[in-house]
Amino acid sequence: MKDKLKDFFALQFEEELIDEIVEVGEVKFYREGELLLNVGDKVNFFPFLLRGVFKILSEDKHGNEVVMYFLERGDTCACVFINSLNAEKSCIRAVAETDSEVILINVKQFDDWLVKYKTFRNYVLESYNLRLKEMIEAIDTLAFKKMDQRLLKYLHDKVQVLRVTTLNTTHQEIAYDLNTSRVVVSRLLKQLENEGKIKLRRNKIDILNL
DNA sequence: ACATTAAGTGATT
DNA sequence: AATCACTTAATGT
Numbered sequence: 001m002k003d004k005l006k007d008f009f010a011l012q013f014e015e016e017l018i019d020e021i022v023e024v025g026e027v028k029f030y031r032e033g034e035l036l037l038n039v040g041d042k043v044n045f046f047p048f049l050l051r052g053v054f055k056i057l058s059e060d061k062h063g064n065e066v067v068m069y070f071l072e073r074g075d076t077c078a079c080v081f082i083n084s085l086n087a088e089k090s091c092i093r094a095v096a097e098t099d100s101e102v103i104l105i106n107v108k109q110f111d112d113w114l115v116k117y118k119t120f121r122n123y124v125l126e127s128y129n130l131r132l133k134e135m136i137e138a139i140d141t142l143a144f145k146k147m148d149q150r151l152l153k154y155l156h157d158k159v160q161v162l163r164v165t166t167l168n169t170t171h172q173e174i175a176y177d178l179n180t181s182r183v184v185v186s187r188l189l190k191q192l193e194n195e196g197k198i199k200l201r202r203n204k205i206d207i208l209n210l
Numbered sequence: 211a212c213a214t215t216a217a218g219t220g221a222t223t
Numbered sequence: 224a225a226t227c228a229c230t231t232a233a234t235g236t
Binding site for chain 1: 215216217218219
Binding site for chain 3: 146147180181183184187202203
């Protein structure tokens with residue numbers, strides 16, 4: 001396991017930091033569908049995604065939830081940074097989209113490393129920047145795009161992060177992620193199928209050319 | 211064969 | 224784009 005982590009971090013961090021990560025980090029596995037973080041949870045750790053994909057959702061007070069973006073290997077979450085530093089409650093939900101592996105580091109360490117290691121600081125800032133961009137993109141799609149375009153982006157993002165050409169999902173699940181009704185999703189998907197962009201099967205969607 | 215769940219569709223708002 | 228009220232199709236037992 002130690003070697004595995006070293007391989008993973010070697011490109012980004014110096015030996016000393018990697019040793020510290022290996023020493024204090026707690027590696028956890030999440031099965032598909034498992035919750036890493038829920039809205040309102042108190043966050044006292046900082047997660048590195050070693051393997052797998054997480055989807056990040058925002059939820060309003062009525063329980064309407066919308067997928068903001070997906071996290072991939074090597075990513076971490078900006079929302080979680082802020083929360084970690086202030087020991088505040090989470091503003092998002094993080095659900096494992098595939099079986100995933102995460103290394104958790106407690107907030108205290110995070111603070112120390114931020115000061116101690118330049119490479120860590122860079123990683124955090126860069127990652128923060130990336131999340132911010134994705135967040136703005138998400139806001140843009142939510143505010144200005146119609147459902148057909150939102151669905152396209154959703155499908156596009158999903159095949160991108162999962163690196164697959166067939167999505168194992170139901171119309172209902174997509175509807176939840178986009179916060180719309182199943183009927184609407186079914187109709188829009190049917191449209192895409194007629195345009196030759198996808199092929200629909202039960203519980204599956206083949207992506208032909210988006 | 212039957213029940214359950216996913217997906218398709220016309221009509222209405 | 225959402226909702227209703229169905230129908231049809233696929234799958235599990």
